[in-house]
Amino acid sequence: MPTDQTFSRREMLARMGWTAATVALASCSAVKAESASAHTPGPAALHRPNIIFILTDDQRYDAMSCMGHPIVKTPNMDRLRREGVLFQNAFVTTSLCSPARASFLTGAYVHTHGVIGNWGCEIDHDATPTFPRLLHDAGYRTAFVGKWHMKHTNQPRPGFDYWLAFAGQGVYNDPTLNENGREFKATGYITDLLTDYALNFINQQNPDQPYCLYLSHKAVHSPFTPAPRHENIYPDAQIPEPPSFQDTKAGKPAWQRGGIADPRYQQPRDVPDSITPGPWDPNNARRLGYLRTLSAVDDSLGRILKTLEERGELDNTLILYTSDNGYFFGEHGLGDKRLMYEESLRIPMLMRYPPLVKPNSTVTQMVLNIDVAPTLLDLADVPAPATVQGRSVLPLLAGKTAGWRTSFLYEYWIDLTDRIPRMVGVRTDGWKLIRYPDLQDIDEMYDLTADPTEMTNLAQDPKYAEQHQQLNAELNRLMIETGYGSKPIPKEPRVTWPAKTEH
Template sequence: MKKNNLLRSLVYISLCVSTLVSCKKNESLHNKKNTDSRPNILFIMSDDHAYQAISAYSDKLIQTPNIDRIANEGILFTNACVTNSICAPSRATILTGKHTHINGKIDNRMPFDTNQVTFPQIFQKAGYTTAMFGKLHFGNSPKGVDEFMILPGQGSYINPDFITSKGDTTITGYVTDIITDFSINWLDKTRDKDKPFMMMYLHKAPHRPWWPSPEKFKEFTKKTFPEPASLFDNNEGRGSASKTAQMNILQHMTYGLDCKIRPETIKEMGGVKPHVRAMMAKGKDGIRRDGFTRKYGRANDEQKALYDPVIDSINIWFKTYWPTMNDQEKMRWKYQRYMQDYLACVSSMDDNIGRVLDYLDESGLAKNTIVVYTSDQGFYLGEYGWFDKRFIYNESFKTPLMIRWPNEIKPGITNDEMVQNLDFAQTFLDAAKIELPTDMQGESLVPLLKGENNKWKRKAVYYHYYDFPAAHMVKRHYGIVTKQYKLAHFYYDIDEWELYDRKKDPNETKNVYHDPAYASIVSKLKKELKELRIKYKDSPELDSMYIEMTKRKEL
């Protein structure tokens, strides 16, 4: 183990030395004053960060003072949403400014169309220096970036592997800290300071499985969090798709991967109820291991010495009390374990975002830097008893979005227009005064950023989710969403429609599709949905094509 630590340390040192050498080679260039007045772009994105876990939206669960700084000094969007609530497709939409049925990345398995032009490529061609650090989630060589350091696939929280332009490496430490270290180092040392920059600072946190840093783990396991009112909701007022989804905290959240119960504890107890299938997978050595062992096995002895006391206390409690608890008590315990780890990961991320914002202030870069904070989609934090995302319902469909742009955005304002991650690429390009590609499908948010709301014409957004049958078993569906209504069509193995009155039923618990009082609304929205599908070049023929492609992938 010590030998591995030494090797990892040497790799880390070699990367730092490489950076310093590169810095020396370009010292004369970096000492030049940047005469290009176009704004810098800092795009910060997390993974599965629910807007409910940001105090700018709600302070019931956690305080996020650093993320809130962006909202307090800029604009907070309250109706921002995604086109397809799953990680890789959302990222493909952000990079291309196109719906997933156009860029090919309809789910986490289907390949991205590498012929698609991404906005970093356009920025690079327009004279910006560009970089990407953190989680991309697909592809090993991102286009349009001068420097990159990305996690392979989902990545790891503890001692993560990275793909770089110089080769693969493993770095000892906590992933959120490491991504931030390299992002600040690039801003401070290695970027071409004669050019404006566009940097993508992409966190793995707080994606499942939730492994906090040792100090946050110790702190947050002592906390108790308020339960959502709908924790025990049975989705009676919704359609059948919500009843067959496999994302219930009690029934589907694993003991090892998610709750930090050691496999030895489960074995010693003779199994536990309800039974939840352990998530087994092969490691690099080809050996199948459960989720706890596989993830925690990355920790070295020094790190385990910090984690073990907390993990041991959780396991002792579980072994003592779990057998005597009823299902309601078990649900409540698993919810608290979920929130403790999830929110601990959020807290680390907020601390690190604060480090980057502080650097911008101290270096003077903040004055001409657009700072964006968002997530690749929303997430369920126990609402309706769920975790995960995928649905068109609010907790999954809506995503946090706040933007700071000194001297352009009036500080502390909010906006409730229907905006999407589809719009990000065009917004960044427009703000940088770069010509917009004609095949992008989004709309620039710049008029909204500058308070010119009368120039915003969009009244409805389009959503399409494809990843079924697959993990969590959320059925395929597409839909149209306005400020007042949400109409969704679930298809593939069912043919069901759902309509929600977002004003009268903000929690979307009562499907009024069959209510005669809404007949005219249904007719109007179906017509508009059909028009949106035509506008965005989606169709029943494409649905059928992607179904067949998915089946072939499964075979």
């Protein structure tokens, strides 16, 4: 772990009135501390908060009422925002389920952990250890509940004391679950069931030992099946047409218009959940289903907050709420994710932990999914392994923004649908460059301040040649710095969408 992050945590603890001596004690091996005080909470237990990491699936950054969404009502997400911090510019480095999940867990870029697509790759748990496993080895009780979505098995993974999961995408109703290796058919709605098991785990914990719960929802992923109690909410909803819905792709890469010879990219609309060209439908059943499905997730968060309050441990528990990728709601005529436009790579991210987080605060720096693992390890004073490429965000919570990243690398690899090409890109605070390295096609470059809906591609505009050159150089620098290209490119699968396997 970089020294500045360790110091920042200790400085913040000191601000809270904890002396250097107690902090030093808290930094000792939790295993030793707990074995020496099995029934009396020692400094390690007191100063290492519980951690609840809640991950939703395909939730857009703005699909919360606290983000000003015109339809959806999420009172518990709003409470988390009000009592915690909003990371206003949070992104995934790859906008796709399995790769992003592996990055959350390992703190590593996709080209480092190797989970490049959704067809069943699994993390190498020894080469790129997950943060729950590291917390477990440092004395935390750990639990996984929900959607793992890498290799298509529901069997327990290393590092979890408690395991409750389904295979692959799972189903919304009456799922087959695996609890600690025992498979069974459950009855009920998935979001409520997962919450029940998560609360059971919480309620079984001993206050002497900190715990880490990773609750990974199926919702709000397709097929967007709401809980029965939410099937008819928002009866008068009129989903607004996004400003970029009528994007003609003029001036954009030819592959997006089917304009290149490569047969793979001649059906540009045939990407997952694309929207049939034509007038905007403000009552689209799929998109209404998406918003309705989110309500049970909000209920789940409310039950967790209530349980923590009842147990008296709400303020000693860090809650991090986020999503594995964004989702197009018609922007550029698209559904699904994968592309490097804002609606795809931006994610919601909220954190509540009063000792370090000011209520109703906002962090505007660019924060990534690969920052989650180092942040949670930093919080628990557990060293991050060398494979971690993200950074702890704890300094940002104390207003220490100097030296924070001003750009990041985006990567997308060939997945089940081979009609979306491999891409690399760089996003800075104000600009974005997207490159398609396998195609003879133009780049995309956007001025995010002047053109936030990314309609005008400036990559070919001579007036912006210098900007293009600078972003190219920054992209190349990031690719070298993060080791992109230092490994052989994985063999591209040739599976035509829709595939029989997961997506």
